[in-house]
Amino acid sequence: MSHDSITDAPATPQDAATDLTAWRRRIVALAMKLVWNRDDAEELTQEAFVRASLKRLTPGDACFGPWLMRTVANLCVNHRRRKRPEPLTEASLERAGARVQPPYDDVDRMTRLRTQLEQLPDQQRIALVLRGMEGLDYEAIAEIMDLSAAAVRTHVHLARKRLLELSHERDRA
């Protein structure tokens, strides 16, 4: 994707074609962060693109990116898991750039965080994934979630607070 903002439109049809591929990759990655199964993520991405084509949206449309991300996020939270989440392994963490060292508790920590994320209310989970994992700013997330930036900030704050509480509860147990 050659644009910094998710709302920038491509300049030429070639850019649009390139963007379509890049968008697909990006949407699969977002879906993966919400369902944690590659097959399901690709299937839900496909569904989102089908819906976009039915609405005749193209990468040239300014609303294409936010609409696609909102659609796939909603599909993901309404999705009934049919397949097991992909296992997180030391190898996958190392490939992702983690320095996996003794006592090798990184895999446990990441798996635990993933489970705790799934316990959050849907809006909080989507907001935190878009902010903390996708790295989007609050205005961009607000456009995707069709909320105000202040509301998004509240969702992110509550999500972070809840994750810390869950972590503390586990430490106490």
Add this chain to the structure above:
Amino acid sequence: MSACDAFRDQIERRIDGLLDAEFEASLAAHLSRCRECRDYEQAQRALSVDLTMLSRVAHELTTPSVAANPTGSGWIRIATRAAAIALVILGTWTFVRKPNAMPIAPSSPPIAGTSNAPQLERPPIRFAAHVEPLDATTRFAVPIETDNPRVHVVWLYDSLNEIQEPAPASAPSL
């Protein structure tokens, strides 16, 4: 909202890179004397780092190394299906020749007072012409269809090699 709550909001803004410079000094002064808020900031930073790492892992899982070689992956899939079809044909042929070798559970002992009850006939067995890979790295299951929808029989194989070179069909897993 307590003083700490207000500073914790500023801590999150600072982690997000959104804290106005005018609040930096007061926040630093508060953190120097409030251990709980220092712990809160540390926990928030750790969470932020972990979320970033989890994001990288998700990207890694959407582009596994096997996906970089689709030809090889496709070949394995075709080989698996071909091996499964060959196994189905071989299995059917075996059981046609030896009908007593059907993989069924041993019959239960008779219940007292029911010795004259009519015996149920064994359901005829048909093989489904497909393989369901339960997991890419562990087992393959060959479903065996029966006429009874409540009876599900599968034959488990621990590896692709086992399917390619089937052992004598004496002790199928149920």
